[in-house]
Amino acid sequence: MSNLEQHHDYDPLRRVLNGVHTFLEQKNEIRGDSIYCPDWDMTIKPRIEQSEEQLAVVGFNISAPDFDEPLYECCASTGKDTDTAIGSCIGSFVFAFMSGITQMENSNDCKTLNSSFAGKTHIWKVFNSDVVGMGENVDDNENTVASKYWNMLKEHIVKRLGNQKMCYVKIFASKAIGKNDTQTVGEVRINDIPSAELSEIVKKHAEKWNVSQFASQKQFFFIKQDNFSGSPYSGENGRNNLKIKVKTALELVNTVQTKEEYNALPEQMKNMLGDNTLAWECYSFMPEICAEHAFSQAEFPETLQIAIGDNEKTTCYRNQLADFHAIGKAIFDLFSSGVFGKNTDTIYSKLINSSATYNCIRQFLDKGNKIEDCSMTAILYNFPSDFELR
Numbered sequence: 001m002s003n004l005e006q007h008h009d010y011d012p013l014r015r016v017l018n019g020v021h022t023f024l025e026q027k028n029e030i031r032g033d034s035i036y037c038p039d040w041d042m043t044i045k046p047r048i049e050q051s052e053e054q055l056a057v058v059g060f061n062i063s064a065p066d067f068d069e070p071l072y073e074c075c076a077s078t079g080k081d082t083d084t085a086i087g088s089c090i091g092s093f094v095f096a097f098m099s100g101i102t103q104m105e106n107s108n109d110c111k112t113l114n115s116s117f118a119g120k121t122h123i124w125k126v127f128n129s130d131v132v133g134m135g136e137n138v139d140d141n142e143n144t145v146a147s148k149y150w151n152m153l154k155e156h157i158v159k160r161l162g163n164q165k166m167c168y169v170k171i172f173a174s175k176a177i178g179k180n181d182t183q184t185v186g187e188v189r190i191n192d193i194p195s196a197e198l199s200e201i202v203k204k205h206a207e208k209w210n211v212s213q214f215a216s217q218k219q220f221f222f223i224k225q226d227n228f229s230g231s232p233y234s235g236e237n238g239r240n241n242l243k244i245k246v247k248t249a250l251e252l253v254n255t256v257q258t259k260e261e262y263n264a265l266p267e268q269m270k271n272m273l274g275d276n277t278l279a280w281e282c283y284s285f286m287p288e289i290c291a292e293h294a295f296s297q298a299e300f301p302e303t304l305q306i307a308i309g310d311n312e313k314t315t316c317y318r319n320q321l322a323d324f325h326a327i328g329k330a331i332f333d334l335f336s337s338g339v340f341g342k343n344t345d346t347i348y349s350k351l352i353n354s355s356a357t358y359n360c361i362r363q364f365l366d367k368g369n370k371i372e373d374c375s376m377t378a379i380l381y382n383f384p385s386d387f388e389l390r
Helices: 013-021 081-106 145-157 194-205 236-253 259-261 267-274 278-294 324-337 341-353 354-367
Strands: 029-031 034-037 041-054 055-063 072-077 112-119 119-130 132-135 166-177 183-190 214-225 301-306 314-318 380-383
Touching: 013 029, 013 034, 013 041, 013 081, 041 081, 041 267, 055 081, 072 119, 081 119, 081 214, 112 145, 119 145, 145 166, 145 194, 145 214, 166 194, 183 194, 236 267, 236 278, 236 324, 236 341, 259 267, 267 278, 278 324, 278 341, 278 354, 278 380
Parallel strands: 301 380
Antiparallel strands: 029 034, 034 041, 041 055, 055 072, 112 119, 119 214, 132 214, 166 183, 166 214, 301 314
């Protein structure tokens, strides 16, 4: 324990606030338990997730009117004591995540790219953070280190862009040599949703590092759409409206008692939600989202298939859909809030039991297999001709 920590009034959160305030180059001020950047109208709210001897985990929620939704970054670090570990978390956040935010807010050094989704072309600006490394240096050419992860992943990232206002990508790689084994980590998260496919690419890259003890790297990409046309549930008001409608959809699920009543839900949801597309998304996606949550040890694809009317099926990444992950977040925010009281488990069970995922996994387990060995394929969703791919 450091001399600082020996004082009974040592406050890890205050340490984080003071550290970010000091090291962040952008004008900022501490307001209560948050940091405010007036030039960007941005609020940074840290939270101590874990604070133990030689280990710290700090979560940061970053919000601004210019963002479609709040951003989140989690920094974990070890050190000779808690204070040193927290200091490493502060450095990781400021010099990696916030360096990318600074590039974006100041419109510096951006790349441009085009993507296509639902028959429309979207133009994007890409801002990258610095690469923050810990441990040993694993790059022979310092001139290419800032662009190597983008060159490695860009074609895969483009495939995952839909019609969002903004998308952010986190890359983390590490390799540690122990006495008896070698541990390699690759992690890629898009809007804080892990991508197994992209993580494996980064892991294979880190496996090639020539390391004697330990090395890690972290980088972020912030991808902002030019001339964003908007979506019905973008922004804070849109997200709140979506949550209200998801709550209504869940309440309707709670009322059904028979399979016939469940099959009648789409029309009821269309009438109650006032949005045909969202009604079909809630009816179709909510059961699968809950089933995946219940059987999280299984492996699930990042894609799904959609057939609209008589058109041929289209394969989409979930990240491309404006509402898929937003519906999932709304469901579990509502469940955790206790708004459904004792009916929470009933609604959750009804959704799971009505899912295609549950039926497939049940058949898999009935054959004596283990849930960890289950690998699901992309589900095909059939929607009527008035459904909008968005």
